[in-house]
Amino acid sequence: MTCTVRFERFAVALSDPLTTASATITRREGFLVRIETETRCGIGEATPLDGWTESIEDCRAALERIEDGWTFETCPSSHAVDAAFGDVLRSAPAARHGLTLACLDLRAKRARQPLYRYLGGREHIDSVPVNATIGDGTVAETVTAAENAVDRGYSCLKCKVGARSVTEDVSRLRAVRSAVGPTVELRGDANGAWSRKQATTALEAFEDAGVSYVEQPLASTDIEGHAILRTETDIGVALDETVRTTSITRVLAARAADVLVIKPMVLGGVDRAHATARLARAVRADVTPVVTTTIDAAYARAGAIHVGAAIPNVAACGLATGELLDTDLACGPSVTRGQIAVPQTAGVGVRGETATGNSVGRSKATDA
Numbered sequence: 001m002t003c004t005v006r007f008e009r010f011a012v013a014l015s016d017p018l019t020t021a022s023a024t025i026t027r028r029e030g031f032l033v034r035i036e037t038e039t040r041c042g043i044g045e046a047t048p049l050d051g052w053t054e055s056i057e058d059c060r061a062a063l064e065r066i067e068d069g070w071t072f073e074t075c076p077s078s079h080a081v082d083a084a085f086g087d088v089l090r091s092a093p094a095a096r097h098g099l100t101l102a103c104l105d106l107r108a109k110r111a112r113q114p115l116y117r118y119l120g121g122r123e124h125i126d127s128v129p130v131n132a133t134i135g136d137g138t139v140a141e142t143v144t145a146a147e148n149a150v151d152r153g154y155s156c157l158k159c160k161v162g163a164r165s166v167t168e169d170v171s172r173l174r175a176v177r178s179a180v181g182p183t184v185e186l187r188g189d190a191n192g193a194w195s196r197k198q199a200t201t202a203l204e205a206f207e208d209a210g211v212s213y214v215e216q217p218l219a220s221t222d223i224e225g226h227a228i229l230r231t232e233t234d235i236g237v238a239l240d241e242t243v244r245t246t247s248i249t250r251v252l253a254a255r256a257a258d259v260l261v262i263k264p265m266v267l268g269g270v271d272r273a274h275a276t277a278r279l280a281r282a283v284r285a286d287v288t289p290v291v292t293t294t295i296d297a298a299y300a301r302a303g304a305i306h307v308g309a310a311i312p313n314v315a316a317c318g319l320a321t322g323e324l325l326d327t328d329l330a331c332g333p334s335v336t337r338g339q340i341a342v343p344q345t346a347g348v349g350v351r352g353e354t355a356t357g358n359s360v361g362r363s364k365a366t367d368a
C-alpha cells in the first residue's frame, strides 16, 4: 500500500472587505492538503488567519515537516496523525485542520458516509440554519446589508460591532431592528473591543433593539468580566476569542458564556470542533454551541457545515461566509431561506476545480 500527502498554496479574495473591531479581512490564503492512496483521494484545507491561528509561514513550515516525515502506508486516523506529528501540529491549528480534514474526507469516503455521519451525526440532516455576516459600516450601509440579507431569506443576522463608538453601534442595531421587523434574530460581535463599562452600556441599549446575544464583548482573557456581564442584562454572552486560548472546561465552570463559538480552523480540526461542541452540551445543556468559519474556502466551509450537522438541533451558525468571497476553490454548498445545504455524498462532499482551473491537487502548484 502507498499513501502520500501533498499540499498546494491558494488565495481567494473577498468581494468586499469585512471590517471588524480587530481587523479588516480582504483576502484569504491557505493550503489545500491532499492525501492519496492507491484507490482514493482526500482533500483538506488549511487557511490560517492572523491573530487566530499560526501565520501562513508557520502553517507552510508545519505542512512541509509533515510531508517530509510522512511514512504512513494507509490513511491515518487523526489520533495517529497526532501521535506522529503532535510536536509539529500543537502550535499549528490550521495545518492540523487541513491535514485531519483530508484524512477524514478519505476515511468517510471509504466508509461511504457523508462526513457528518462519519463524525457521529445520528440522523439524516438536509441543512443547517445560518446567520448572515454583516461587517462594520455606517448606519445606512448596515441597514442596506441587513435588508439585502433578509430579502435573500435570512432570518438571523450577525452584525459586527465595536469598530466605532457604542453610541453609533446602538444606532446601527436600532436602525436594523426597525428595518427588518421584530421576528429576525439579531446578534452582535464586538471581537473583544469593549471595556467592562462600555459593554454594560452597549448591552443595556441593545436590549430594546432585541439583540439575542453579543459575541466577545470583552477581551479574551476577561472570563470573570463576561460572567458578570451575563447577570446584568437579558442579552446573552457568546465567547469566541476566549475559546481559542482557554480550555472549554474552565469557560463552562466559570459560567461565563451562554453561547460558545466553535471555529474548526482555530480549534485545529473538525474532529476537535465536534468534540468541543459535544463536551459543552454534555457538561451544560443550557450552553449553545454555534459553529462558524474563519472566512474559509469551500473545503473548510464544508467541513464546518458537517460539524454543525453532527450537532443535534444546532442553532443558527456562522457558516454562510462563502457569499463574502469573490473567488473560491470550488462550488460550495448553497444557502436557501437561511439554511445551508449539507453535502450528502461520501466524505466532505465538495467536488470541483480550483479557481485557477487546475483540477484540485492534480499537481503541486507554484505559490500564489
Ligand SMILES: O=C(O)CCC(=O)c1ccccc1C(=O)O
Pocket (backbone or CB within 6 Å): 049, 131, 132, 133, 158, 189, 191, 240, 292, 293, 294, 295, 317, 318, 319, 321
Ligand atoms: O460568525 C460568522 O457569522 C462568520 C465568521 C466571523 O464572524 C469571523 C470570521 C473570521 C474571523 C473571526 C470571526 C468572528 O466570529 O469573530
Ligand SMILES: [Mg+2]
Pocket (backbone or CB within 6 Å): 189, 191, 215, 216, 240, 241, 261
Ligand atoms: Mg466572533
